[in-house]
Amino acid sequence: MKIGLAGLPMSGKTSIFNMATRAQAQTRDYLVQSDEINNGVVKVPDDRLDFLATIYKPKKTTYATVEFTDIPGISSSDQKSASKTLANIRTCEAIMLVVRLFGGDAVPHIHNKVDPVADLEEICLEFIFSDLEMVTNKIERLNKEMKGTKKPEQIKELELMESLKKTLEENHFISEVPMTEEQAHSLSGYRFLTQKPMLLVGNCSDDQYKNENDPTVVAFKKACAEHKWSPMLISAATEMEISTLSPEEEEMFLAEYGIKESGRNRLIQEAYRLLNYISFLTYGPDEVRAWTITKGTKAQKAAGKIHSDIERGFIRAEVIPFTAFKEKGSVANVKAAGLARLEGKEYAVEDGDMIEFRFNV
Numbered sequence: 001m002k003i004g005l006a007g008l009p010m011s012g013k014t015s016i017f018n019m020a021t022r023a024q025a026q027t028r029d030y031l032v033q034s035d036e037i038n039n040g041v042v043k044v045p046d047d048r049l050d051f052l053a054t055i056y057k058p059k060k061t062t063y064a065t066v067e068f069t070d071i072p073g074i075s076s077s078d079q080k081s082a083s084k085t086l087a088n089i090r091t092c093e094a095i096m097l098v099v100r101l102f103g104g105d106a107v108p109h110i111h112n113k114v115d116p117v118a119d120l121e122e123i124c125l126e127f128i129f130s131d132l133e134m135v136t137n138k139i140e141r142l143n144k145e146m147k148g149t150k151k152p153e154q155i156k157e158l159e160l161m162e163s164l165k166k167t168l169e170e171n172h173f174i175s176e177v178p179m180t181e182e183q184a185h186s187l188s189g190y191r192f193l194t195q196k197p198m199l200l201v202g203n204c205s206d207d208q209y210k211n212e213n214d215p216t217v218v219a220f221k222k223a224c225a226e227h228k229w230s231p232m233l234i235s236a237a238t239e240m241e242i243s244t245l246s247p248e249e250e251e252m253f254l255a256e257y258g259i260k261e262s263g264r265n266r267l268i269q270e271a272y273r274l275l276n277y278i279s280f281l282t283y284g285p286d287e288v289r290a291w292t293i294t295k296g297t298k299a300q301k302a303a304g305k306i307h308s309d310i311e312r313g314f315i316r317a318e319v320i321p322f323t324a325f326k327e328k329g330s331v332a333n334v335k336a337a338g339l340a341r342l343e344g345k346e347y348a349v350e351d352g353d354m355i356e357f358r359f360n361v
């Protein structure tokens, strides 16, 4: 389950990758065509786990993880490398689109000036064209196949493809097309770029970060709003420096500047949410652990994350919401207050549920 960092060259993708993964991949203040792809797995910060660890003092604390991949910039001036880049983005489950808002010495790539609105437009068009090409090819193929006998599912597929084509031609994303679950499922094999969950990241300077009225920031936010995106602002250069500090130094630094949460934590948590992930927690003296599930996952299925035997022999889930645990301080207190619950296999697990599964195999 990868999240792809996409955007124009020199927008700060590698800086953001470094900040998120505490890696030291090569950032560049000049433009080179590089095929270098950086991959990194990062722990999802979770203060609920930290809290549980202080109580249980476990041998091991295991955080949830997400994987980031830093993909060379999209550049319409070089179609061959652009299509390679787009193909790489296609393999990702979700996209973090990095747009440059900061000025500075490093020269912006396409427009030779800082213009996030034009950059965003450019990337959107690249995505749209790329998907349109796939849709057009598919329509051609279907029409050929349907020359003889027409199968009902082919007719349905053609109809859907025609409607996607129209949407794309009108400069809209496939994600904007209302679809039945069945239709969405039938498209999953195509890995359309404009159908993927997308988070917009505005990479800005420290000054812009502090100034809501900065004209570049305002223009960027407005362009995002037109797509119904709510962007996240980050100063990658500063955050990258912060991420080279040790965790203790980082905490001191953030406290000194009155920052509640580092950009790094915000970014990773947003990424997790973007993938539609939540965590349930297990606890005890051996291990305190966060388990990743998709929102809406039922208890029995969630149990299978831990072990297939627990899923197979599922009897019930003993659930304690983390908030109740934090308030009451111990499992015994939570139970005494009547806040522990027994749930069956159809229970939709919620984020932060502390669960003990009962099973029998």
Ligand SMILES: Nc1nc2c(ncn2[C@@H]2O[C@H](COP(=O)(O)OP(=O)(O)O)[C@@H](O)[C@H]2O)c(=O)[nH]1
Binding pocket: 007, 008, 009, 010, 011, 012, 013, 014, 015, 016, 026, 027, 028, 029, 030, 073, 102, 103, 104, 106, 203, 204, 205, 234, 235, 236, 237, 238
């Ligand atoms: N001033 C400033 N410079 C940045 C920021 N983010 C990245 N840069 C610089 O912009 C250049 C390109 O960054 P890089 O991460 O390599 O961009 P990429 O091509 O999108 O991977 C480098 O010189 C970075 O140091 C930022 O937030 N502020």
Ligand SMILES: [Mg+2]
Binding pocket: 013, 014, 015, 026, 027, 028, 072, 073
């Ligand atoms: Mg780079």
